[in-house]
Amino acid sequence: MAMNDYNLSNSYYNTIDVPREETASLLAKVLAITSVGFFITSIGVATAPAWGTFVGFIVVLGLVFAISFARKASPGLALGMFLVLTYFMGWEIGPLIQRYIHNFGTALVFNAAVTTGCGMAVMGCIAYLFNINYRRITGIGLAALLLLIIAGIASMFFHFLSPDTYSWLTLGIFALLTVGDFARIRAGGNGASAVVLSLSIYLDAINIFMAVLQLMGGRRSRS
Template identity: 35%
Template sequence: MLPHEMLQSQTQVERSLLSRTMGWLALSLALTAGGVYAYYAGVAPSLNPFIYFLIAIGLIFGIQAAARRNHTLAAGLLAVFSVVEGLFIAPVLSFYPSDAVVNALLGTVGIFLVAAAVVYLTSINMAAWGRYLLGALLLGILVSLATLFFHLPVSQLAISAFLGVVFIGLTFFDFWRVKAERAGDNNSLLLALSLYLDFINLFLILLRIFGGRRN
């Protein structure tokens, strides 16, 4: 195969994986919006948000376990997870004015577009980013929990800003993972799950930073 043909083939593989991954991501976000709608329409089970959170955590592990053994099961679990996330997020949205929700959503979409453009239009290598971002994420979570339980003198806004930077980094890194995926692998669903978690967490962080809570 000639060099330019190899490059063209590699580009086609990258675009194919990106389109599949973004398709799963779009479907997941649409189902989450459906979950939010179901909550406000009063047709969803009225459970404690913490219960929805625990269910969502269990589903994440279930999706990861099923992804390489039973793709159909993994897709079904992803769909259920996305709806459950909507039911979990819906009560949170009620604490913020609608313009704050819209601004947080637009900000998240903008970050995703920039991340995708930078990764796919440059040759940046982010292979070493993963371990540092994971460490930073764990640090942010631990500090947040310590502040909650031990009332440490750390600003919640500062923690949110720190976690926001971490999730922006994770968004870049996960788009790079999509680009770097090997042709023979079929991990679009798991990659979409990672990007989905980036999107939801970024959205909630921006909502906390920019959204004035209702009284």
């Protein structure tokens, strides 16, 4: 039993400590797929109807589960579903973004996007410069996210979380998850395909962008 535990922990360490050169190709694929996804999302935002938020949410949620089932059976299908997901993510967030543009102008959205991009680059560098235990950091991030969701639902009734507090907590949690996801790529992906890893990075970035946008919008509305 002790020998099995030793082998498990030893292989666990080796999974985390993969040379950067061996994952450069995987990182390039993930960044390329994610970049195309963001471009398609911008089209979705531009074409989103006023009632698109709920429809977009349902489609995105369904496709997240569908991709998890199709990732091994048909990587091409999984990629296609990811690209469809990014378009309907534009529907989900589009009405809110259009509202910010109407109230504050396009500069606010642009600044939020640039801030998000720079932040993602910094977090990616952190994950590649340091040998991070991505399983542990992702586990902490997911537990914190679950608690935040529960607190957010409770706050709808008891009003103990301000919008800014919720946005800051969202920003912190998804920053942690982003570092974990980049560290997972740095470790070779642990068997996950480029599409699945791209989906994780994409969802991290969307949530960070929305949190930054809401914080900037809130500050602008108070000034």
